[in-house]
Amino acid sequence: SSNAAVSSAGTQIEESLLAKPASKDIIPTPMRIGFLGLGIMGQGMVMNLLRSGHEVTVWNRTPLKCREFVKAGALKGNCPSEVLQSCDITFSCVSDSTAVKDLVFGNSGVLQGISRGKCYVEMSTIDEETMQDVAEAITARGGVFLEAPVVGSRVPALEGQLIILAAGDRKLFDDCYSCFEAMAKKSLYLGDEVGGATRMKLIVNMVMGTVMASLAEGMAMAEKVGLDQEDVAEVLSLGSLSCPTVIHKSQAILNQKYDPHFPLQHQQKDLRLALQLGDKVEQPLYVAASANELYKKARRLGYGDGDISAVYRAASA
Numbered sequence: 001s002s003n004a005a006v007s008s009a010g011t012q013i014e015e016s017l018l019a020k021p022a023s024k025d026i027i028p029t030p031m032r033i034g035f036l037g038l039g040i041m042g043q044g045m046v047m048n049l050l051r052s053g054h055e056v057t058v059w060n061r062t063p064l065k066c067r068e069f070v071k072a073g074a075l076k077g078n079c080p081s082e083v084l085q086s087c088d089i090t091f092s093c094v095s096d097s098t099a100v101k102d103l104v105f106g107n108s109g110v111l112q113g114i115s116r117g118k119c120y121v122e123m124s125t126i127d128e129e130t131m132q133d134v135a136e137a138i139t140a141r142g143g144v145f146l147e148a149p150v151v152g153s154r155v156p157a158l159e160g161q162l163i164i165l166a167a168g169d170r171k172l173f174d175d176c177y178s179c180f181e182a183m184a185k186k187s188l189y190l191g192d193e194v195g196g197a198t199r200m201k202l203i204v205n206m207v208m209g210t211v212m213a214s215l216a217e218g219m220a221m222a223e224k225v226g227l228d229q230e231d232v233a234e235v236l237s238l239g240s241l242s243c244p245t246v247i248h249k250s251q252a253i254l255n256q257k258y259d260p261h262f263p264l265q266h267q268q269k270d271l272r273l274a275l276q277l278g279d280k281v282e283q284p285l286y287v288a289a290s291a292n293e294l295y296k297k298a299r300r301l302g303y304g305d306g307d308i309s310a311v312y313r314a315a316s317a
């Protein structure tokens with residue numbers, strides 16, 4: 001069942017893989033692939049790399065999470081720099097800017113494993129400045145850099161149906177072809193200027209965050225005015241707002257099931273980052289700014305590790 005602990009990747013992933021239709025026709029690159037970060041997103045992404053025949057070396061801060069992947073055929077690195085040294089292309093997908101800085105600039109970090117020609121792909125959603133600092137540090141050591149944040153949450157990651165937004169080195173983007181095919185339904189190259197992909201990602205998640213917050217308020221108000229929330233969910237699903245987010249998240253609210261598909265604290269981070277970006281370019285963001293307050297409240301109520309749909313708890317409090 002879906003309330004299994006996020007950290008014990010195993011069963012959830014295996015169940016989901018069994019349920020998965022025939023895999024895509026992918027010819028895996030012979031290059032050695034590294035992957036740093038086995039969170040909700042990394043777990044699905046690595047499974048799809050393995051399933052499609054890639055040679056993958058994994059590392060995670062909490063080493064226990066590597067176990068299932070080693071069973072599934074992955075190699076295990078002892079630290080980020082070791083993964084970089086033993087691989088041609090290394091991907092990273094960790095929680096936030098602090099995590100990325102630790103990973104890249106820290107002891108035995110990514111930077112220490114960079115030598116001429118080493119390729120590093122940052123898939124975390126972080127602020128543009130940190131992304132550019134990382135890019136500069138990597139390339140200053142002769143490494144090759146691509147930013148590649150992803151759109152999609154737990155299930156698209158498990159099903160290889162993410163959307164990859166990439167910017168940076170074009171050849172590295174092309175070299176990632178079979179990996180991106182395995183992880184995503186679509187990968188877009190948005191130019192060689194690092195930052196463009198992050199900006200795109202932040203806009204997409206800003207819209208997601210405000211839609212979710214609005215749904216939460218609607219469901220909360222439904223209850224206050226004596227409507228059956230199930231009826232409201234049905235009406236929403238029949239109209240033009242019928243979309244996976246509205247359908248699945250209204251069900252999550254109805255069932256009070258907030259196991260994380262997209263952790264609420266990451267959604268709040270993304271709103272915070274989008275607001276910073278709006279600030280920089282003098283774009284008013286009234287709706288996103290209000291939504292951000294609701295997510296902050298949900299975090300305060302203890303739902304940071306829960307799913308974004310737990311923002312309902314803040315709306316209904």
Ligand code: NA7
Nearest residue numbers: 037038039040041042061062093094095099102124125266
């Ligand atoms: P999760 O499921 O919250 O996983 C976060 C991952 O980041 C997990 O592997 C963490 O390791 C790792 N992490 C967090 N802090 C650090 C530090 N300081 N150093 C190294 N590793 C760290 O996130 P998702 O998979 O949902 O999302 C990942 C990204 O994609 C994020 O930017 C989203 O916005 C989009 P742990 O297992 O806790 O040791």
